[in-house]
Amino acid sequence: MSNTRNVATETNSLIVCSFIDYLKVEKGLGALTVSAYTRDIGQFAAFLDPTKRTLLNARKEDVRGFIQQLFANSLDGRSVARKLSAIRHLYRYLLLDKRIERDPTLNIPLPKQWKVLPKSLALEEVEQMIAANVTSEHKDSGVLAIRNQAMLEVFYAGALRVSEIVSLKVEDVKLEMGCVLVRGKGDKERIVPLGRSAQDALSLYLRESRRQLAGNKNSPVLFIARGAKKITRQRVWQMVDAVSGVTGRHASPHMLRHSCATHMVGNGADLRTVQTILGHSDISTTQIYTHVALDRLKSVYQKHHPRAKAR
Numbered sequence: 001m002s003n004t005r006n007v008a009t010e011t012n013s014l015i016v017c018s019f020i021d022y023l024k025v026e027k028g029l030g031a032l033t034v035s036a037y038t039r040d041i042g043q044f045a046a047f048l049d050p051t052k053r054t055l056l057n058a059r060k061e062d063v064r065g066f067i068q069q070l071f072a073n074s075l076d077g078r079s080v081a082r083k084l085s086a087i088r089h090l091y092r093y094l095l096l097d098k099r100i101e102r103d104p105t106l107n108i109p110l111p112k113q114w115k116v117l118p119k120s121l122a123l124e125e126v127e128q129m130i131a132a133n134v135t136s137e138h139k140d141s142g143v144l145a146i147r148n149q150a151m152l153e154v155f156y157a158g159a160l161r162v163s164e165i166v167s168l169k170v171e172d173v174k175l176e177m178g179c180v181l182v183r184g185k186g187d188k189e190r191i192v193p194l195g196r197s198a199q200d201a202l203s204l205y206l207r208e209s210r211r212q213l214a215g216n217k218n219s220p221v222l223f224i225a226r227g228a229k230k231i232t233r234q235r236v237w238q239m240v241d242a243v244s245g246v247t248g249r250h251a252s253p254h255m256l257r258h259s260c261a262t263h264m265v266g267n268g269a270d271l272r273t274v275q276t277i278l279g280h281s282d283i284s285t286t287q288i289y290t291h292v293a294l295d296r297l298k299s300v301y302q303k304h305h306p307r308a309k310a311r
Contacts, residue, residue: 011054011055011056012045012048012054012055015054015055015056015090015094015099016038016041016042016045016055018097019037019041019090019093019094020034020037020038022093022097023037023089036082036086037086037089037090040082040083040086040087041055041086041087041090043083044058044063044066044083044087047062047065047066047069048062055090055094056094056099056100058104059104060104060105060106060108062104063084063087063104063105063108064108066083066087067080067084067108070083084105084108087105088103088105091103091104091105109284119255119258120255120258120259120261120262120263121247121249121251121255121256121259123259123263125244125247125249125251126156126256126259128246128247129152129240129243129244129246129247129251130149130152130153130156130243131246132243132245132246133145133148133149133152133243142209143208143209143212143213144209146201146204146205146208146209147205147209147210147213147223147224148239148243149201149204149205150198150201150202150204150205150209150223151165151223151236151239152201152240152243152256153194153197153198153201153202154168154180154194154198154201154202155240155253155256155257155260156198156256156259156260157192157193157194157195157197157198157260158180158182158192158193158194158198158260158277159192159256159257159258159260159261159277159278160182160192160257161184161253161254161257161279162233162236162237162253162254163233164182164183164184164279165223165236165253166221166223166230166231166232166233166236167183167221168180168182168221168222168223169220169221169222170206170220170221170222171220172222173202173206173222175199175202175203178193178194178199179191179192179193179194180192180194182279184279185279185281186281188279188281190276190277190279192277193277210222210224213225213226213227213228214227214228215227215228236253237252237253240252240253240256257278260277261274261277261278261286261289262289262292264277265289265292266292266295271283271286271287271289271290274286274289
């Protein structure tokens with residue numbers, strides 16, 4: 001057992017030494033970069049050691065296991081991505097040198113796609129924010145509170161990005177259909193349904209507040225400041241942050257978006273539906289909410305399966 005490990009360690013050392021020479025001579029990388037690569041690959045080699053595999057016969061499962069261990073040790077995504085990049089460079093070199101036939105890092109996504117669930121608000125906190133806006137005292141509390149109410153409702157109902165909400169046009173609102181037309185990243189359009197609270201808030205804003213804010217000026221933009229000026233993203237951030245004070249936390253428009261998705265998945269929505277509402281082009285981006293669905297599944301199982309609880 002000991003001799004086997006010594007051979008593996010020696011083999012790995014020779015591989016790393018030849019790779020370092022390649023980085024210095026062929027790639028012309030600096031000492032700090034080479035040192036970081038050496039450290040990262042050494043860490044992967046140490047991970048392989050108990051398996052009796054070397055860097056030459058490592059499998060895709062080994063690379064995935066290494067990444068999972070790094071995350072389990074609370075390493076941030078950027079650091080994990082750097083380590084995976086170093087391992088990828090090693091296997092590209094080994095392929096080029098014809099020392100391996102397959103790259104075990106092929107098709108393994110960068111850890112930037114292995115995101116943790118963003119912070120979200122509890123339903124009670126969202127409701128507190130909306131209620132706080134209604135009762136807020138402002139010198140022009142009437143028209144501005146109505147506008148802000150509509151924005152908060154649409155944020156949470158439709159899981160919009162702040163860039164999407166400030167770009168909405170009056171013609172995008174389809175109250176008779178209970179939805180809005182949203183233009184997301186890459187100018188991609190999607191239809192987002194709105195609940196009754198959001199519809200009522202929008203209707204009140206269009207009927208009363210928006211006319212007063214516009215005065216005698218015209219603008220196709222839905223949410224405006226006085227004089228029909230387009231409301232800025234910074235102003236929206238300030239508004240959300242201000243009303244979130246009632247929860248004891250500093251919330252952002254993005255937290256409202258993620259809260260909507262989290263609450264939907266927690267209440268049984270499937271990921272494909274949530275993907276459509278969020279405007280994600282790839283389901284992998286939406287899969288950060290998988291653990292919410294799993295938590296709900298476990299809860300239902302514990303409640304309803306006859307042998308789920310210890311007797």
